Amino acid sequence: MQTAIATVSIAGTLDEKLEAIAAAGFTNVEIFENDLLSFNGSPADVKRIVADLGLRIVTFQPFRDFEGLPEPQRGRAFARAERKFDVMQELGCDLLLVCSSVAPDAIGGIDRAAADFHELGERAAARGLRVGYEALAWGRHVNDYRDAWEVVRRADHRAIGLVLDSFHALVRKTDLKAIRAIPEDRIFLVQIADAPLLDMDYLSWSRHFRCLPGQGDLAVDDFMDALQATGFGGLLSLEIFSDRFRAGSARAVAVDGHRSLLFMLDKLRRHAGGSLPGVVALPNRAVCHGVEFVEFAVDDSFQPGFETLLRGLGFRRSGRHRSKTVSRWSQGGVNLVLNAEKEGFAHSYLAAHGPSVCALALRVEDAEATMARARSLLDQSYTGRIGPGELRIPALRGVGGSLLYFVDHRSAALWETDFNPVSDEGETLAAGLARIDHVQQSMPYVEMLTWLLFYTSLLDVAKAPMLEVLDPGGIVHSQVVQTADGALRLVLNASQSRRTLSAQFLDGIVGSGVQHLAFATDDIFATVERLKAAGVDLLPIPENYYDDLEAKGLASEEIDRLRRLDILYDRDGAAEYRQAYTKSLSEGFFFEIVERRNYAGFGAVNAPIRLAAQTRFARRPPPI
Ligand code: MG
Numbered sequence: 001m002q003t004a005i006a007t008v009s010i011a012g013t014l015d016e017k018l019e020a021i022a023a024a025g026f027t028n029v030e031i032f033e034n035d036l037l038s039f040n041g042s043p044a045d046v047k048r049i050v051a052d053l054g055l056r057i058v059t060f061q062p063f064r065d066f067e068g069l070p071e072p073q074r075g076r077a078f079a080r081a082e083r084k085f086d087v088m089q090e091l092g093c094d095l096l097l098v099c100s101s102v103a104p105d106a107i108g109g110i111d112r113a114a115a116d117f118h119e120l121g122e123r124a125a126a127r128g129l130r131v132g133y134e135a136l137a138w139g140r141h142v143n144d145y146r147d148a149w150e151v152v153r154r155a156d157h158r159a160i161g162l163v164l165d166s167f168h169a170l171v172r173k174t175d176l177k178a179i180r181a182i183p184e185d186r187i188f189l190v191q192i193a194d195a196p197l198l199d200m201d202y203l204s205w206s207r208h209f210r211c212l213p214g215q216g217d218l219a220v221d222d223f224m225d226a227l228q229a230t231g232f233g234g235l236l237s238l239e240i241f242s243d244r245f246r247a248g249s250a251r252a253v254a255v256d257g258h259r260s261l262l263f264m265l266d267k268l269r270r271h272a273g274g275s276l277p278g279v280v281a282l283p284n285r286a287v288c289h290g291v292e293f294v295e296f297a298v299d300d301s302f303q304p305g306f307e308t309l310l311r312g313l314g315f316r317r318s319g320r321h322r323s324k325t326v327s328r329w330s331q332g333g334v335n336l337v338l339n340a341e342k343e344g345f346a347h348s349y350l351a352a353h354g355p356s357v358c359a360l361a362l363r364v365e366d367a368e369a370t371m372a373r374a375r376s377l378l379d380q381s382y383t384g385r386i387g388p389g390e391l392r393i394p395a396l397r398g399v400g401g402s403l404l405y406f407v408d409h410r411s412a413a414l415w416e417t418d419f420n421p422v423s424d425e426g427e428t429l430a431a432g433l434a435r436i437d438h439v440q441q442s443m444p445y446v447e448m449l450t451w452l453l454f455y456t457s458l459l460d461v462a463k464a465p466m467l468e469v470l471d472p473g474g475i476v477h478s479q480v481v482q483t484a485d486g487a488l489r490l491v492l493n494a495s496q497s498r499r500t501l502s503a504q505f506l507d508g509i510v511g512s513g514v515q516h517l518a519f520a521t522d523d524i525f526a527t528v529e530r531l532k533a534a535g536v537d538l539l540p541i542p543e544n545y546y547d548d549l550e551a552k553g554l555a556s557e558e559i560d561r562l563r564r565l566d567i568l569y570d571r572d573g574a575a576e577y578r579q580a581y582t583k584s585l586s587e588g589f590f591f592e593i594v595e596r597r598n599y600a601g602f603g604a605v606n607a608p609i610r611l612a613a614q615t616r617f618a619r620r621p622p623p624i
Pocket residue numbers: 134165191239
């Protein structure tokens with residue numbers, strides 16, 4: 001299969017789009033007519049730019065409201081088609097995409113439409129051109145690919161073929177079985193798009209909410225399996241109408257597009273039993289066993305207060321780096337790294353974003369295989385400076401330019417190799433923090449789907465349904481990706497409002513990144529008692545919250561205990577979740593403590609309470 005992308009999928013002017021598409025490694029492009037009409041140059045200029053970029057125009061689209069018209073509209077439709085053919089010849093493109101008519105004066109009837117296409121086929125063939133017919137989900141008479149195929153079949157012309165579009169078939173829940181029976185050489189083009197499940201009219205859904213395969217909820221993989229059964233080896237093109245992508249970076253969306261196709265085709269290859277012609281075989285998605293460490297870039301003014309907080313939370317300094325001003329803080333299975341170097345990656349990160357999390361290290365089954373898959377998926381690798389005898393840990397660029405390290409059995413000796421143990425600082429009383437429960441990253445809304453695809457394509461994780469959480473400053477969209485066993489739980493948050501705490505955090509650190517880190521304890525009451533005794537400033541929760549908890553069937557002694565310790569509570573059947581928060585540090589970073597008893601969620605019901613409490617204690621008033 002050859003891959004392509006439609007210019008409508010990304011932001012910018014036509015020349016900017018084409019450059020981004022070529023830079024992302026595509027060689028085929030669909031030209032959307034509006035992009036050409038708004039371009040300040042002739043079709044011949046576009047042809048030259050496309051050729052200079054090493055691209056090929058595979059389709060010109062769309063041609064609307066063609067079939068089934070009465071005279072004199074019918075004659076005019078053919079005249080319009082001839083003008084499109086002229087443009088195509090100037091562009092150097094041989095396939096015109098005709099979508100099913102929505103014209104009020106169009107007359108139904110498969111044979112009438114087939115006769116129109118037969119005649120169009122004659123005219124196209126006379127110029128060495130071809131025409132593909134696509135059923136729009138909202139087409140007036142043809143809105144099902146099976147009807148479009150019947151029109152093409154009866155048109156019985158070698159220049160007339162079918163265009164399949166996953167969106168139109170999947171949103172209407174059309175049976176996909178009939179695809180399997182279509183001769184592959186009659187399918188001129190396949191367009192691929194995913195979308196979130198929404199309850200709205202097909203046209204608005206299609207024009208505003210499409211997304212890349214894997215980013216939405218449609219059964220794109222089932223569609224591809226059906227297509228694969230035909231033996232189709234032709235053009236597979238992304239056609240993504242998205243308000244988000246139109247507001248995003250053309251280059252980033254084009255790379256995401258290429259990545260989504262590599263990921264989707266690799267899944268198809270696996271379903272097909274191992275190998276498919278023209279499909280790159282990727283290594284397996286990385287099995288992840290959790291977070292090995294979280295690294296903070298710190299400076300001299302931030303570090304002392306932060307270390308006091310860490311001690312209060314029950315951490316102790318357990319190691320000092322052999323060659324760098326870097327220390328390791330440990331408790332249970334949690335490792336935090338404080339990097340105070342005056343040069344290198346962490347220092348640059350600090351200069352750009354202030355004290356913040358500059359890297360995460362994931363424990364994976366095989367770090368080299370993870371990196372090999374990442375490179376195949378066009379992820380950006382990173383190589384930093386290491387001292388003599390120190391381990392090189394492979395890394396990628398992650399959210400906000402931070403690093404994502406991969407640690408495996410080869411780097412198991414990391415702490416012994418790169419760090420000297422510290423034993424002279426006395427004992428800290430541990431607080432029962434056993435492991436990292438989840439890592440929450442905040443990012444601009446337009447980047448959310450990028451990072452969703454990044455994680456799901458690389459790691460063996462699944463996405464949970466997207467949640468919307470009410471912040472006093474607006475809605476925060478929250479997307480969880482996690483391993484089946486919960487060893488890795490990542491929460492991606494974004495909002496379109498500038499007044500949410502999530503958005504203020506982005507303003508504060510001038511970028512994206514980890515806004516909170518949640519530690520798991522097996523006894524949150526003991527842990528929080530310990531933190532309060534150690535003077536840790538916990539987020540006060542309003543009294544009213546606890547009055548409401550009786551409805552959840554809690555005994556009054558337990559409610560009193562939760563109230564006294566500022567612990568939030570949720571239950572899901574017999575599963576229970578308890579959570580507490582530190583007050584926010586500079587720019588809105590905070591820690592969370594959770595106790596999870598068979599509970600799968602993240603206390604979304606409590607999030608508005610927590611966000612309101614944090615807003616009250618925010619250092620800066622929200623912008624008006
Ligand atoms: Mg389409």
